[in-house]
Amino acid sequence: MSEERQTPEQSERSEAQRPTARTTDGQGEGLLMRLINSHFIRSIYRTPWPVDRRSRIMTVLNSLVLHLHPTRIPRHAVKVSYTWCMGGLSFYLMLLLTITGILLMFYYRPSPEHAYWDVKYLMNDVPFGRILRNMHRWAAHAMLITVWLHMLRVFLTGSYKPPREFNWVIGVNLLVLTMLLSFTGYLLPWDQLAMWAVTVGTNMARATPFLGHEGPFGPQLGMTPYNDVRFALLGGSIVGENALIRFYVWHCLGFPFIHAWLMAIHFWRVRKDGGISGPL
Amino acid sequence: MAEQVPEQEQRRPQPAARPAAQRPARRGMTEEQVQATQIAAERKREAMEEGKVLTWPDLVYAEFLSAVFLTIVLFIVSLVFNAPLEEPSNPNKTPIPSRAPWYFLGLQEMLVYFDPWIAGVLLPGMIIVGLMVIPYVDTKPTVGIGRYSWKGREWQYIFFIGGFALWLLLIAIGQFFRWGPWAIYMPWEPREHIKVVAEHLWWCPLHKDPPANMFCPYGFLLYALYNGLVFTYPFWLRFLHKDWGERAMNYYRQLGLVRYLIVMFFVSWTLFLPIKMAMRLGLFPLFWGVRLKYLVVTPWFNI
Numbered sequence: 272m273s274e275e276r277q278t279p280e281q282s283e284r285s286e287a288q289r290p291t292a293r294t295t296d297g298q299g300e301g302l303l304m305r306l307i308n309s310h311f312i313r314s315i316y317r318t319p320w321p322v323d324r325r326s327r328i329m330t331v332l333n334s335l336v337l338h339l340h341p342t343r344i345p346r347h348a349v350k351v352s353y354t355w356c357m358g359g360l361s362f363y364l365m366l367l368l369t370i371t372g373i374l375l376m377f378y379y380r381p382s383p384e385h386a387y388w389d390v391k392y393l394m395n396d397v398p399f400g401r402i403l404r405n406m407h408r409w410a411a412h413a414m415l416i417t418v419w420l421h422m423l424r425v426f427l428t429g430s431y432k433p434p435r436e437f438n439w440v441i442g443v444n445l446l447v448l449t450m451l452l453s454f455t456g457y458l459l460p461w462d463q464l465a466m467w468a469v470t471v472g473t474n475m476a477r478a479t480p481f482l483g484h485e486g487p488f489g490p491q492l493g494m495t496p497y498n499d500v501r502f503a504l505l506g507g508s509i510v511g512e513n514a515l516i517r518f519y520v521w522h523c524l525g526f527p528f529i530h531a532w533l534m535a536i537h538f539w540r541v542r543k544d545g546g547i548s549g550p551l
Numbered sequence: 552m553a554e555q556v557p558e559q560e561q562r563r564p565q566p567a568a569r570p571a572a573q574r575p576a577r578r579g580m581t582e583e584q585v586q587a588t589q590i591a592a593e594r595k596r597e598a599m600e601e602g603k604v605l606t607w608p609d610l611v612y613a614e615f616l617s618a619v620f621l622t623i624v625l626f627i628v629s630l631v632f633n634a635p636l637e638e639p640s641n642p643n644k645t646p647i648p649s650r651a652p653w654y655f656l657g658l659q660e661m662l663v664y665f666d667p668w669i670a671g672v673l674l675p676g677m678i679i680v681g682l683m684v685i686p687y688v689d690t691k692p693t694v695g696i697g698r699y700s701w702k703g704r705e706w707q708y709i710f711f712i713g714g715f716a717l718w719l720l721l722i723a724i725g726q727f728f729r730w731g732p733w734a735i736y737m738p739w740e741p742r743e744h745i746k747v748v749a750e751h752l753w754w755c756p757l758h759k760d761p762p763a764n765m766f767c768p769y770g771f772l773l774y775a776l777y778n779g780l781v782f783t784y785p786f787w788l789r790f791l792h793k794d795w796g797e798r799a800m801n802y803y804r805q806l807g808l809v810r811y812l813i814v815m816f817f818v819s820w821t822l823f824l825p826i827k828m829a830m831r832l833g834l835f836p837l838f839w840g841v842r843l844k845y846l847v848v849t850p851w852f853n854i
Contacts, residue, residue: 328607422682462637
């Protein structure tokens with residue numbers, strides 16, 4: 272981000288107003304400003320409350336979360352009519368899902384005896400359990416919509432074109448992972464809806480060419496219900512105990528790790544490939 | 552040996568001689584793709600000169616407000632609508648219909664039109680790979696970067712939005728028009744009445760029942776003809792319309808044989824999906840009113 276370094280006149284100005292604990296004194300008289308300028312709050316943030324151009328840039332530069340962004344961005348990039356906000360909201364929904372998901376894990380045991388009744392308990396007895404589960408569910412649905420719309424937006428604005436080709440590829444993988452996360456999560460309530468949706472879904476794996484026992488050339492290669500790709504997915508020949516624990520681990524650990532890793536690359540590549548796409 | 556050394560030194564490329572903007576960005580890219588990369592870099596430099604706003608507050612506030620807005624909406628939705636929870640799972644009791652979550656209804660709906668190995672494995676794989684291939688078969692890498700431009704990208708827009716709409720259509724059919732043993736039910740039809748669709752199905756264009764030798768030459772020929780027409784369209788389109796034929800021929804030349812075959816593979820399957828849907832529902836003009844199960848029937852696989 273060397274291009275973001277201040278120009279000579281800016282550095283002259285900043286020489287005069289070098290950020291110190293007292294820089295923003297007199298900016299506000301109220302209780303809030305006194306609190307913001309207190310010793311403790313000032314020690315949390317590496318930059319004083321942003322009031323001028325320099326401190327605003329430094330705020331973004333000096334914050335771990337905000338420095339995912341460049342310090343300055345093209346004017347069109349802040350327009351909702353251009354971005355539809357969908358990429359950012361997908362990321363936000365992922366955070367929301369992680370938080371609600373972790374809280375749900377406190378109450379959920381992935382075994383056929385407990386799973387369904389733990390969810391019932393969450394829905395009826397756990398304080399705020401119902402809204403917790405509802406939010407996790409609806410946020411997951413919302414995330415699929417935002418991810419799809421993000422892909423549509425990126426296509427329509429030609430934002431996959433060179434040099435951003437590979438970021439598009441990563442994005443497609445993120446879309447697939449989002450769907451896999453939703454699908455694995457669907458089994459966990461262990462009710463009729465969950466079991467039969469996953470049965471329908473994984474039955475397709477039976478028909479995988481070469482690797483499924485009902486697929487073309489599968490039987491010829493020695494595939495049976497007990498050694499084919501469906502068996503590997505479910506840990507058995509039916510959607511049972513083993514399938515539940517497998518889906519649970521994929522949903523809570525496996526896929527989120529891959530997802531987070533790909534997301535890091537996705538965001539990093541946005542910056543490296545020249546920031547958000549813009550008109551020629 | 553000693554005489555060759557200066558010669559080699561002379562041949563060595565001089566890094567300072569070539570300006571950075573003219574250096575090819577990556578190997579294996581076409582001239583146009585390199586050009587697009589350069590335009591993007593140029594654009595970045597230009598944007599740095601003028602027309603920039605500060606991330607704090609202009610972007611951060613917009614992000615914060617949209618996140619707050621979404622959270623409020625989600626809170627309200629979560630207060631009003633409960634996430635579904637039915638009776639405990641029971642492997643011995645199959646619900647009818649057993650419906651996948653809505654975002655997978657596209658796949659479940661495709662199972663009606665194709666055998667599971669195509670609908671459940673091949674087509675999803677092709678959708679994923681097909682999406683990833685897009686930037687590498689784009690013949691207009693310099694057109695419409697970073698803006699909505701119908702102009703110059705008409706066919707790209709039509710194909711992508713068409714595919715997106717087809718996916719949504721499959722979901723809508725699966726969600727609102729399917730009931731019982733996954734039969735078509737209009738919204739006004741009573742859902743208690745269980746339909747049986749399978750008995751009206753033709754096995755293939757020539758046979759009401761599975762043919763004894765498991766082969767249907769008529770359907771096979773039609774499918775071969777369809778693919779032949781799709782793959783060779785630059786060569787016959789000129790007989791219908793001279794300009795379009797010329798454009799198609801240019802498109803083929805721009806892509807080169809390998810990339811052209813990859814594109815047409817995905818195009819032919821994408822177009823085949825609605826065609827097969829119409830055939831299965833008895834709406835295809837050639838077999839009007841005949842509900843076809845398969846077009847291609849062979850002893851090993853059916854399409």
